[in-house]
Amino acid sequence: MPPLSQRWLLAALALAWVVSAFSGRMDAYFLDVAMGAGIAIVLASSLNLINGFTGQFSLGHAGFMAIGAYTSAMITTALGPKLGWSAPLQQWLLFPASLLAGGLLAAIAGFAIGAPSLRLKGDYLAIVTLGFGEIIKVLLQNMDSVGAARGLVGVPSYTNLFWTFGAAAVTVYAVWGLVNSTYGRGFLAVADDEIAAEAMGLNTTRYKITAFMVGSFFAGVAGGLYAHLKGYLNPSGFDFNKSIEIVVMVILGGMGKHVGVIVAAVLLTVVQEPLRQLGDFRMILYSLILIILMITRPQGLFTWKTRKKVEPA
Amino acid sequence: MSAPLLQLDRVTIRFGGLTAVSEVSVSVGEGELVGLIGPNGAGKTTLFNMVTGVYQPSEGTIAFHGKPTAGLKPFEITARGIARTFQNIRLFPSLTVFDNVRVAFHLHLNHDSVHSLTRGRKFRAEERELKERTKELLDIFNLYRLRDEAAKSLPYGDQRRLEIVRALATQPKLLLLDEPAAGMNPAEKTELMKLIRFIQEKFQLAILLVEHDMKVVMGICERIHVLEYGRKIAEGTPGEVRANPKVIAAYLGKSEE
Numbered sequence: 001m002p003p004l005s006q007r008w009l010l011a012a013l014a015l016a017w018v019v020s021a022f023s024g025r026m027d028a029y030f031l032d033v034a035m036g037a038g039i040a041i042v043l044a045s046s047l048n049l050i051n052g053f054t055g056q057f058s059l060g061h062a063g064f065m066a067i068g069a070y071t072s073a074m075i076t077t078a079l080g081p082k083l084g085w086s087a088p089l090q091q092w093l094l095f096p097a098s099l100l101a102g103g104l105l106a107a108i109a110g111f112a113i114g115a116p117s118l119r120l121k122g123d124y125l126a127i128v129t130l131g132f133g134e135i136i137k138v139l140l141q142n143m144d145s146v147g148a149a150r151g152l153v154g155v156p157s158y159t160n161l162f163w164t165f166g167a168a169a170v171t172v173y174a175v176w177g178l179v180n181s182t183y184g185r186g187f188l189a190v191a192d193d194e195i196a197a198e199a200m201g202l203n204t205t206r207y208k209i210t211a212f213m214v215g216s217f218f219a220g221v222a223g224g225l226y227a228h229l230k231g232y233l234n235p236s237g238f239d240f241n242k243s244i245e246i247v248v249m250v251i252l253g254g255m256g257k258h259v260g261v262i263v264a265a266v267l268l269t270v271v272q273e274p275l276r277q278l279g280d281f282r283m284i285l286y287s288l289i290l291i292i293l294m295i296t297r298p299q300g301l302f303t304w305k306t307r308k309k310v311e312p313a
Numbered sequence: 314m315s316a317p318l319l320q321l322d323r324v325t326i327r328f329g330g331l332t333a334v335s336e337v338s339v340s341v342g343e344g345e346l347v348g349l350i351g352p353n354g355a356g357k358t359t360l361f362n363m364v365t366g367v368y369q370p371s372e373g374t375i376a377f378h379g380k381p382t383a384g385l386k387p388f389e390i391t392a393r394g395i396a397r398t399f400q401n402i403r404l405f406p407s408l409t410v411f412d413n414v415r416v417a418f419h420l421h422l423n424h425d426s427v428h429s430l431t432r433g434r435k436f437r438a439e440e441r442e443l444k445e446r447t448k449e450l451l452d453i454f455n456l457y458r459l460r461d462e463a464a465k466s467l468p469y470g471d472q473r474r475l476e477i478v479r480a481l482a483t484q485p486k487l488l489l490l491d492e493p494a495a496g497m498n499p500a501e502k503t504e505l506m507k508l509i510r511f512i513q514e515k516f517q518l519a520i521l522l523v524e525h526d527m528k529v530v531m532g533i534c535e536r537i538h539v540l541e542y543g544r545k546i547a548e549g550t551p552g553e554v555r556a557n558p559k560v561i562a563a564y565l566g567k568s569e570e
Binding site: 002003005006174177178180181182183184185186188189191192193195196197198199200201202203204210214 | 367388399405407416420426430432482
């Protein structure tokens with residue numbers, strides 16, 4: 001019998017499967033928003049591991065997402081037709097493989113950017129990760145093989161409810177599992193006091209790099225899902241605003257809170273829809289929300305109790 | 314006589330032009346309780362930070378169990394068996410009392426991030442055992458009743474004790490206590506002296522104690538080293554140190570003759 005947490009994961013996957021089977025009868029607009037919310041959960045939960053639980057302020061999540069999006073899209077668009085696989089085989093085998101590949105490449109990028117810069121703290125780390133995100137964007141804008149600034153078109157629509165909410169369930173489980181163990185409490189210890197953590201024998205650099213790699217892996221997976229949901233990729237979609245959007249979800253939900261961040265991710269995705277006509281003025285609203293929140297509820301909107309002491313297996 | 318547990322040999326550290334600690338030799342034997350005293354700014358905490366790898370000495374060597382510790386990171390030194398507390402308490406403030414101690418078992422874990430995800434039978438068995446051991450340790454110090462409180466919400470005295478308990482969870486051979494009596498009233502200080510004695514016997518470890526409070530140091534230490542302006546000016550039993558004119562001068566000032 002697997003432990004309770006894994007039974008929950010299996011149940012969530014099964015539910016996603018069943019609901020996905022009925023997606024043919026659902027409204028296309030509703031489906032689009034729902035899948036967007038699933039992707040937002042993946043993004044916010046994974047950033048929560050870095051910014052919330054481990055206390056490393058990263059502003060580069062959109063960059064990792066871009067790496068995953070382009071990697072995965074290139075695999076299905078460039079490699080897919082050459083394989084000559086049947087359509088179901090492409091959606092159920094090539095597509096998840098491309099998601100994994102995108103995630104892995106993002107994780108490698110996470111290691112490459114994390115290893116040298118995690119010695120920096122607070123604002124400095126934020127600036128380095130911000131710079132990283134911009135570099136990725138500019139690189140993509142100048143790479144002709146991926147459509148440069150014109151964008152990458154013709155990405156097949158493989159993303160469905162199962163893949164988005166399956167990925168969301170796996171992400172939430174992974175982040176929950178990582179921090180809920182004696183080893184995993186080390187992430188929180190690093191966030192609380194690095195010097196004390198070192199003195200207790202914790203290799204703080206290793207913790208930070210682990211958080212960074214796992215976080216960027218799932219950001220990469222989210223990017224792949226996003227690419228195959230929209231069918232079109234443009235480097236400018238992975239800019240600073242996108243990173244901020246994810247940060248807002250984490251802060252709104254409460255840094256280091258699992259459920260709160262999920263609720264915030266869904267809420268912000270849904271709220272965005274009526275705000276779409278405002279265009280870039282949306283960002284003003286975001287900034288306002290952030291400022292008001294930081295003053296009135298720094299612990300997050302959706303946090304109602306303190307961390308539980310002893311977690312179930 | 315066998316080699317001492319901790320041996321500092323003519324250790325010097327300079328910060329730019331300032332020599333904070335100069336040619337200090339200190340040794341701590343197995344199971345010994347040694348005090349380190351001196352006026353403000355004498356270099357006591359700096360010495361601690363060199364032993365625990367926060368600073369690297371400019372000159373001289375530090376050896377633990379006869380092996381030099383130069384170049385080791387703080388967490389590697391803790392892994393060798395040296396644990397410490399901090400002058401201004403450094404708990405994990407947002408973690409519960411229970412988790413503060415549980416995290417400190419880190420060095421003795423058989424699981425890591427991968428096992429936290431697979432959560433197999435062995436992992437769960439180890440977690441159960443760790444929870445039991447954390448409970449036992451907290452029970453000894455009567456802190457288990459506060460297990461679900463965030464560490465930052467504890468009263469000052471309990472925070473000090475919790476920090477010691479957390480250090481013990483790393484299962485050290487040598488415990489470094491940096492001014493554990495700071496901010497305590499006389500009754501609490503008496504309690505603390507008992508506690509330190511108790512820990513030394515119960516856990517069979519050596520203790521190096523930095524302290525300002527003469528009563529505490531004189532009361533429990535077997536040997537005392539006295540620092541002033543980064544130099545060692547005296548060493549001996551409490552009685553010898555108390556009678557040493559240099560020590561008296563350092564603490565009370567010299568008389569004009």
